[in-house]
Amino acid sequence: MAKIELKNLIKTFGSTDVIRGVDLTINAGELMVFVGPSGCGKSTLLRLICGLEDITSGELLFDGVSMNDKVPSERGIAMVFQSYALYPHMSVYKNMAFGLKLANVSPQEMKNRVLEAAKMLQIDHLLERLPKQLSGGQRQRVAIGRAIVRDPRVFLFDEPLSNLDASLRVDTRLEIAKLHHKMKDTTMVYVTHDQVEAMTLADRICVLRDGNIEQVGTPEELYSHPKSLFVAGFIGSPKMNFLTGDIAEKHHCHTLGIRPEHLVIDHLDGIWSGEVVHTENLGADFFVFLDLGIKEPLVVRLDGQQRIPLGTQVNVRPLEEHLHRFDNNGLPITLTSNREKI
Amino acid sequence: MFKKHILTTPEVSSLQRQKLRAAFWFLAPMLLVLFCVAAWPLLRSIYFSFTNTSLTNLYGGEWVGFKNYLTWKTFSSGRTIYSGTLADPAWWNAVWNTVRFAVVSVSLETIIGLMVALVLNAEFKGRGLVRAAILIPWAIPTIVSAKMWAWMFNDQFGIINDMLLSVGLIDHKIAWTANIDTAMLSVLIVDIWKTTPFMALLCLAGLQMIPRDMYESAKIDGVHPIKVFFQVTLPLVKPALMVAVIFRTLDALRMFDLVYVLTPNSKATKTMSIISRENLIEFDKFAYGSAQSTLLFAIIALFVALYIWLGKLDLSGEKS
Amino acid sequence: MTNKALFKKAAFYSVVVIIVLISVFPFYYAILTSLKTGSDLFKVNYFPSSFNFSNYIDVLNNGQFIRNTLNSVFIASTTVIFALFLAVTASYALARVRFKGRRLLLMAILAISMFPQIAVLAGLFELIRFIGIYNTPWAMILSYTIFTLPFTVWVLTTFMRDLPVEIEEAAIVDGATPWVIITQIFMPLLWPALVTTGLLAFIGAWNEFLFALTFTASETMRTVPVAIAMLSGSSQYETPWGLIMAASVLVTIPLVILVLIFQRKIVSGLTAGGVKG
Numbered sequence: 061m062a063k064i065e066l067k068n069l070i071k072t073f074g075s076t077d078v079i080r081g082v083d084l085t086i087n088a089g090e091l092m093v094f095v096g097p098s099g100c101g102k103s104t105l106l107r108l109i110c111g112l113e114d115i116t117s118g119e120l121l122f123d124g125v126s127m128n129d130k131v132p133s134e135r136g137i138a139m140v141f142q143s144y145a146l147y148p149h150m151s152v153y154k155n156m157a158f159g160l161k162l163a164n165v166s167p168q169e170m171k172n173r174v175l176e177a178a179k180m181l182q183i184d185h186l187l188e189r190l191p192k193q194l195s196g197g198q199r200q201r202v203a204i205g206r207a208i209v210r211d212p213r214v215f216l217f218d219e220p221l222s223n224l225d226a227s228l229r230v231d232t233r234l235e236i237a238k239l240h241h242k243m244k245d246t247t248m249v250y251v252t253h254d255q256v257e258a259m260t261l262a263d264r265i266c267v268l269r270d271g272n273i274e275q276v277g278t279p280e281e282l283y284s285h286p287k288s289l290f291v292a293g294f295i296g297s298p299k300m301n302f303l304t305g306d307i308a309e310k311h312h313c314h315t316l317g318i319r320p321e322h323l324v325i326d327h328l329d330g331i332w333s334g335e336v337v338h339t340e341n342l343g344a345d346f347f348v349f350l351d352l353g354i355k356e357p358l359v360v361r362l363d364g365q366q367r368i369p370l371g372t373q374v375n376v377r378p379l380e381e382h383l384h385r386f387d388n389n390g391l392p393i394t395l396t397s398n399r400e401k402i
Numbered sequence: 403m404f405k406k407h408i409l410t411t412p413e414v415s416s417l418q419r420q421k422l423r424a425a426f427w428f429l430a431p432m433l434l435v436l437f438c439v440a441a442w443p444l445l446r447s448i449y450f451s452f453t454n455t456s457l458t459n460l461y462g463g464e465w466v467g468f469k470n471y472l473t474w475k476t477f478s479s480g481r482t483i484y485s486g487t488l489a490d491p492a493w494w495n496a497v498w499n500t501v502r503f504a505v506v507s508v509s510l511e512t513i514i515g516l517m518v519a520l521v522l523n524a525e526f527k528g529r530g531l532v533r534a535a536i537l538i539p540w541a542i543p544t545i546v547s548a549k550m551w552a553w554m555f556n557d558q559f560g561i562i563n564d565m566l567l568s569v570g571l572i573d574h575k576i577a578w579t580a581n582i583d584t585a586m587l588s589v590l591i592v593d594i595w596k597t598t599p600f601m602a603l604l605c606l607a608g609l610q611m612i613p614r615d616m617y618e619s620a621k622i623d624g625v626h627p628i629k630v631f632f633q634v635t636l637p638l639v640k641p642a643l644m645v646a647v648i649f650r651t652l653d654a655l656r657m658f659d660l661v662y663v664l665t666p667n668s669k670a671t672k673t674m675s676i677i678s679r680e681n682l683i684e685f686d687k688f689a690y691g692s693a694q695s696t697l698l699f700a701i702i703a704l705f706v707a708l709y710i711w712l713g714k715l716d717l718s719g720e721k722s
Numbered sequence: 723m724t725n726k727a728l729f730k731k732a733a734f735y736s737v738v739v740i741i742v743l744i745s746v747f748p749f750y751y752a753i754l755t756s757l758k759t760g761s762d763l764f765k766v767n768y769f770p771s772s773f774n775f776s777n778y779i780d781v782l783n784n785g786q787f788i789r790n791t792l793n794s795v796f797i798a799s800t801t802v803i804f805a806l807f808l809a810v811t812a813s814y815a816l817a818r819v820r821f822k823g824r825r826l827l828l829m830a831i832l833a834i835s836m837f838p839q840i841a842v843l844a845g846l847f848e849l850i851r852f853i854g855i856y857n858t859p860w861a862m863i864l865s866y867t868i869f870t871l872p873f874t875v876w877v878l879t880t881f882m883r884d885l886p887v888e889i890e891e892a893a894i895v896d897g898a899t900p901w902v903i904i905t906q907i908f909m910p911l912l913w914p915a916l917v918t919t920g921l922l923a924f925i926g927a928w929n930e931f932l933f934a935l936t937f938t939a940s941e942t943m944r945t946v947p948v949a950i951a952m953l954s955g956s957s958q959y960e961t962p963w964g965l966i967m968a969a970s971v972l973v974t975i976p977l978v979i980l981v982l983i984f985q986r987k988i989v990s991g992l993t994a995g996g997v998k999g
Contacts, residue, residue, distance in 0.1 A: 112891050114418050131417045133897030145888035149910040159896035424900035425815035432812040439868045440834045443845025450844050460848050521737055534982050535742045538749055541981040543929040545947035546970040550752045553963050564766040603989050656838035659931035663951050675840040682844055683936055692844045699841035
């Protein structure tokens with residue numbers, strides 16, 4: 061069990077600030093996902109926790125003990141790298157045992173731990189193979205296995221799925237989720253740029269932008285109560301619709317956000333109307349793109365069974381309780397007192 | 403110097419500190435050895451050049467200033483006599499020989515090497531075999547190739563004279579290595595034979611980095627092959643070529659063994675290295691030879707500085 | 723195929739044939755000469771006329787030549803092992819650790835490998851006399867380090883720089899120290915590069931002449947190149963060409979075989995050392 065605390069963590073490379081004072085607590089046993097666009101500092105933050113980068117200033121605590129001056133191997137961490145980073149000249153067994161060997165674990169225990177982890181990941185039949193004889197998915201399992209045998213307090217993942225193809229990615233995502241449920245005592249930190257991965261895996265998500273934390277919360281919180289325009293746009297697929305100008309002013313805000321699934325086609329009470337310019341059929345969902353006469357088309361989600369031909373004039377109504385209002389700084393406006401007036 | 407640096411920067415983490423400490427201990431033995439075999443002997447050689455040290459009495463030398471380089475005496479008659487290396491016609495002859503040799507050999511090697519590389523870059527049956535064959539001259543020790551060619555250049559029984567006579571290019575046997583007019587030519591021939599493969603392989607490596615589709619698009623556009631060479635190929639291999647040229651030039655400027663064996667004692671081929679070693683070891687003019695070797699070092703250093711400055715070369719490969 | 727294309731093809735192949743002929747002929751002619759004795763030597767032949775191995779027997783029976791070969795083998799291997807030993811760790815520091823002055827250090831090392839050997843001859847002569855290793859193999863082993871060490875450091879640094887960063891980081895997380903990373907992770911990955919670099923350095927040391935000529939005095943201490951250069955009669959007209967050619971062929975054949983086997987690796991090593999623009 062390890063509670064990770066980041067206190068005003070700052071990292072600079074030369075004159076560029078990559079992490080600009082991050083405060084964050086990751087609870088013991090929780091799976092925290094760092095998500096954000098490329099260059100937001102999520103990987104750097106992970107590498108600071110890992111110890112591969114020096115902390116410029118601030119403090120990093122595991123269970124209240126400062127880790128600033130500890131080398132990675134003293135921190136009780138394990139890391140799964142984006143490219144798997146298996147040792148090409150060592151068999152799967154040796155890859156997994158290498159860290160234990162360096163930690164002077166007895167040969168018998170080493171063997172037991174490797175075999176146990178290999179069984180758990182169903183790679184026990186591959187132990188004598190070299191990494192180049194494995195498929196991408198198998199390599200990923202070995203990389204995870206190498207991390208598991210170390211019995212880490214903290215488990216770090218650096219975009220572990222980005223080198224896999226789409227179908228394998230879903231399977232492995234499930235594996236990692238299972239792993240998290242099995243290893244209840246292990247704190248996990250997971251970096252990804254893919255918000256779907258973040259939503260499906262995380263206990264809590266930390267959205268980063270330009271070296272700052274935008275918002276930390278459970279997937280539900282981020283989804284239904286984004287604390288900024290950026291988070292609102294980043295979380296959810298397809299993206300939230302943003303409306304500005306006259307439409308937003310009518311709702312007393314600078315930007316009005318509404319997710320595609322919170323729009324209903326209603327020919328009588330629809331307050332916005334437009335022409336269908338594009339449709340996307342994903343089987344379970346059917347997305348309709350409406351031209352409201354503003355820059356971006358409005359995306360509306362319908363059930364997979366419904367069909368609307370192109371060119372149809374459609375009226376839509378937003379679900380009032382799911383409207384998100386933002387001021388011109390991109391911050392949410394809480395209008396509890398005003399809501400009745402509208 | 404970086405050891406001191408890490409001790410004064412508290413924010414450097416233990417991992418970085420561990421790496422820097424390791425780097426220090428990893429580099430220290432190499433630097434110590436290089437200091438002993440390169441820097442220290444160089445400094446001592448330069449020091450010797452300002453003394454009158456002799457081979458038999460290495461520690462009995464006294465400081466004489468620039469006497470080994472240039473000194474003059476004015477007689478009461480008004481006649482001034484210059485002495486020292488810089489006033490020594492034998493030295494200037496060696497400088498001229500070396501420079502001439504370097505310029506001619508390096509330019510011919512570059513041109514021929516590039517041509518051979520272009521041939522090897524084409525796809526044909528037995529290419530691997532041909533590439534192996536051209537590596538043979540490179541693999542043969544210089545001394546051995548000098549001896550082999552000395553025999554082929556032999557005035558009485560040499561095969562070169564025999565070939566040229568039977569073709570009718572010459573009407574009498576030539577003493578290639580002994581004759582003052584042909585000695586330099588024979589040295590050049592052997593050096594070009596031996597080093598062109600090296601140039602060709604470096605050029606070939608450069609050529610093979612050029613994507614094939616570049617040629618194909620040029621072909622589709624109907625560009626003339628010669629134009630393709632000057633406008634596509636040459637600019638792309640130029641960086642590789644420039645580095646190869648400087649390495650070869652430095653090699654040519656310090657040239658010693660081929661001349662020593664192929665054309666011993668020929669005034670027409672004596673290089674700077676040959677003449678300084680003669681003075682250093684054979685003529686017991688240790689300090690005088692040191693002055694000459696120091697001058698050679700200065701010339702090469704100047705050349706490198708100029709080349710780097712003019713070419714803005716990045717030799718360290720760090721930027722790529 | 724049209725006539726023009728046929729002509730082009732013929733021209734191309736004749737160029738190829740000329741290149742091969744010029745490259746190989748001197749060595750071929752040396753072999754040819756080495757198989758001749760007596761007055762046969764002074765008849766020019768283009769094809770083998772006799773197979774007389776007496777020159778080889780003479781060279782090998784002459785104890786001196788075998789002694790010289792052993793000197794060369796000992797000197798070249800010791801130099802290479804010594805250089806590789808120092809270079810592996812040094813190149814890790816140069817390729818993998820960021821520190822102030824690294825670029826400068828790399829340039830300095832390159833500069834040393836380009837040193838004119840004559841410039842250090844006087845100082846080295848004094849040093850070798852001072853240590854008392856004049857006219858011993860150690861004089862060559864010490865002096866050859868001036869070109870083998872910078873060369874191996876330089877080439878291994880370029881190879882080491884290309885190894886993936888994440889593998890090193892994985893090892894760090896596994897608790898590996900820099901020493902463990904070098905010996906257990908990088909060395910096994912780099913062994914082809916080590917073989918190539920070692921081979922090139924070996925050839926350089928095997929072929930060296932100036933230092934070997936200057937720092938040896940007695941015939942038994944000579945290396946092979948010096949021995950071959952000195953294999954001459956009292957006057958130019960008594961040069962024992964048959965013997966010289968036999969000795970030349972003997973010292974060259976192992977090199978040629980090595981070069982042919984490691985052809986591809988040598989080319990990659992030369993490119994790493996020479997061109998990385």
